Amino acid sequence: MTKLTALCVYCGSSGRVRESHLEAARKLGRLAGESGVDIVFGGGRVGLMGAVAEGALAAGGRVVAIIPHHLEALEVGLRNASEYLVVDSMHSRKQLMAERADAFCALPGGLGTLDETFEIITWRQLKLHDKPILLVNLDGYWDPLLRLIDHQIEEGYLRGPTDGLFQVVDSVEAVLDTAAKAPSPAIPDKIEQM
Template sequence: MKSIVVYCGSSPGTNPIYKEVARELGEKFAKKNIRLIYGGGNLGLMGTVADAVLTNGGQVTGVIPNFLAALEVAHQTLTELHFVETMHERKFKMVQFARGVIALPGGYGTMDELFEILAWRQLKLYDGPIGVLNVNGFYDLMLQQLDRMVDDGFLKAENRELLIVSDSIDELLMKIEGYWAQTF
């Protein structure tokens, strides 16, 4: 497990726990020599997790569309920063670099990325583990909606199980590592 994509907000959110968990995740990535792959921004939880990895001697690869970089939101001190033209290219390139995905709290962009990678996994276009760090119960209502989708026949139970969920960083990383141990 050398690299993991993290999807998260370009805002820090209103509860300080979100920023604290993003910082803690970055510290653990650095300690475990896991390269962070993320959207390349310097704002919000994105900037927090990247800064924490870098501050603790870790490696960070960012992927950012040129139009966002032009708005001066690109992080300037990453290990690597790749520029792409579109958001679609960004999402594709990020998962090409990674062996797993973790979603922290975020807004539309985070949800878009999370559900697209879940759809790719369901269609066998992506084969890595996908997890959500359910900080402060942030994803509780979404998880209820996924269960409703199964109950109402729109989502197969085995596809619902593609999403790994934990409110603990250590447990989530252990489950992601366990995925690869079972696969090979």
């Protein structure tokens, strides 16, 4: 069983999205806050990023905002986060988010969410960590991605199946329990050496 004290959430920063996705992000934050699980996220105060942080803070939880300097300069950061860390680059942000988390989940998002999610899955595939990774498939959002991964396996670009690299859950209610039930990490975490 994974000792879950901090959950890294990858998600979109756009506010022009389904209200059900914004509400799910708030709910995930609230559930984490009520469970004493810190939220580690990209530091934005807008879109799903802002909603998940808002939900956690409203429930008395802790949020760790990690934002690169160039985005902080645009004043899109959630400065009232429990911890507000400004880093020098996107890569530094991703690495610090990975170091600070016990598990990862991806809510709906755009290219940045894909980048973060694929990188953490790839790091797991390369045995740099074996922390749980969850795709939260709200309203079937990740179905096209899952079909692409199946296609990559069929074409020989991935050694399939991808079992063990990540899990898919259909609701935010399943995130904390699924992550906590994952086996404890068995390999030494090498993320800090990246």
